[in-house]
Amino acid sequence: MNIASLAAPNYPIYQVLLPNGRLGQPLSDTLNDTQCHLAAYEHLWRTRLFDQRAVALQRTGQLGTYASCLGQEAISTAIGFSLQANDVFVPYYRDQAAQLCRGMKMASILQFWGGDEWGSYHTNNQDLPACIPIATQITHAAGVATALKLQQKKQAVVSTCGDGASSRGDFYEALNLAGVWHLPLVVVINNNQWAISVPLSQQTACATLAQKAVAAGIVACRVDGNDFFALMMALEEALERARSGKGATLIEAVTYRLCDHTTADDMSRYASLEQRQHAEEQEPLKRFRLFLEHTRHWQDAQQQALETRLKHEIEEAVTAYLQLASPAISDMFTHVYSHLPTDLAQQQQAFLRLKGLSH
Numbered sequence: 001m002n003i004a005s006l007a008a009p010n011y012p013i014y015q016v017l018l019p020n021g022r023l024g025q026p027l028s029d030t031l032n033d034t035q036c037h038l039a040a041y042e043h044l045w046r047t048r049l050f051d052q053r054a055v056a057l058q059r060t061g062q063l064g065t066y067a068s069c070l071g072q073e074a075i076s077t078a079i080g081f082s083l084q085a086n087d088v089f090v091p092y093y094r095d096q097a098a099q100l101c102r103g104m105k106m107a108s109i110l111q112f113w114g115g116d117e118w119g120s121y122h123t124n125n126q127d128l129p130a131c132i133p134i135a136t137q138i139t140h141a142a143g144v145a146t147a148l149k150l151q152q153k154k155q156a157v158v159s160t161c162g163d164g165a166s167s168r169g170d171f172y173e174a175l176n177l178a179g180v181w182h183l184p185l186v187v188v189i190n191n192n193q194w195a196i197s198v199p200l201s202q203q204t205a206c207a208t209l210a211q212k213a214v215a216a217g218i219v220a221c222r223v224d225g226n227d228f229f230a231l232m233m234a235l236e237e238a239l240e241r242a243r244s245g246k247g248a249t250l251i252e253a254v255t256y257r258l259c260d261h262t263t264a265d266d267m268s269r270y271a272s273l274e275q276r277q278h279a280e281e282q283e284p285l286k287r288f289r290l291f292l293e294h295t296r297h298w299q300d301a302q303q304q305a306l307e308t309r310l311k312h313e314i315e316e317a318v319t320a321y322l323q324l325a326s327p328a329i330s331d332m333f334t335h336v337y338s339h340l341p342t343d344l345a346q347q348q349q350a351f352l353r354l355k356g357l358s359h
């Protein structure tokens with residue numbers, strides 16, 4: 001026996017839309033649809049322009065700390081496009097694109113990042129609020145998937161996380177349950193190569209994050225996270241498996257964080273410029289535009305009209321957000337628990353007494 005020679009599973013990166021805008025392989029029947037292409041392209045740009053505006057609001061003191069999704073828009077857009085209305089989405093904090101697809105208002109997303117938790121509850125479906133504590137959402141998602149399975153519902157749950165989150169215990173625990181209970185769960189790792197300033201190579205010795213599914217006994221794939229079509233094809237298959245009782249799937253979406261970790265970070269202090277320039281050539285919107293230029297003769301005038309329309313939509317949302325009343329300062333204790341645990345209830349009382357709001 002030669003233990004060291006036993007190979008780890010190999011997960012090649014699945015790619016359909018190449019960085020030059022050409023298709024490396026044919027689209028699935030459902031994706032071979034011009035309206036779908038235009039809708040996806042529009043949503044990618046909606047997300048990018050919204051994201052830019054959110055950063056500008058933070059820089060001018062009108063928003064709290066904000067986590068940009070620059071470079072990761074295709075992953076979240078594909079999730080938004082592939083979920084059915086009654087599926088459940090359990091997001092992390094760079095999922096603005098899918099949240100918008102799922103009907104969350106831009107003003108509500110801004111409300112949340114402006115420090116008012118209530119913004120994250122404005123959904124008309126069973127989706128959960130974006131999770132800031134790393135990887136905890138995967139355990140919540142496994143819980144939701146368990147409930148759906150017990151109720152024999154043909155619905156799926158999708159949850160997302162980062163590469164760093166996939167090193168946490170919660171992630172492995174949730175995946176283990178997903179395997180042993182055959183849960184209708186799809187976990188998508190946004191592998192953007194960084195956990196704040198910690199590069200992937202310093203927080204895992206795994207050659208791929210997809211292989212973390214092996215120990216849980218679930219299937220996995222590795223997909224180009226800048227390729228909307230590859231993501232859609234992987235998600236549609238994984239969701240169908242989940243809804244039809246075939247169990248859970250892990251999708252590693254390989255991308256690059258083209259922004260600071262949050263507005264409280266400065267990436268130039270730890271990331272190389274060359275790496276970033278290379279990543280910019282791969283980014284999802286550029287290649288989708290090239291695809292539309294090849295297939296639909298997309299032109300500058302159409303691009304400008306699209307951006308003007310979207311900016312108008314975004315400004316209306318910004319106005320609505322800026323007109324919202326500030327939350328009561330005591331709201332920091334609300335919107336998380338239906339019944340406050342004793343220690344928090346005591347803190348709340350002490351806080352209100354301090355502020356002279358109670359005796």
Ligand SMILES: Cc1ncc(C[n+]2csc(CCOP(=O)(O)OP(=O)(O)O)c2C)c(N)n1
Binds near residue numbers: 164
């Ligand atoms: C439980 C927990 N520990 C630490 C943090 C602080 N923190 C916020 S983001 C982050 C890194 C997350 O990296 P990754 O999972 O790769 O996601 P990304 O931000 O790159 O999308 C950390 C450690 C946190 N929010 N929650």
Ligand SMILES: [Mg+2]
Binds near residue numbers: 193194196
């Ligand atoms: Mg990361």
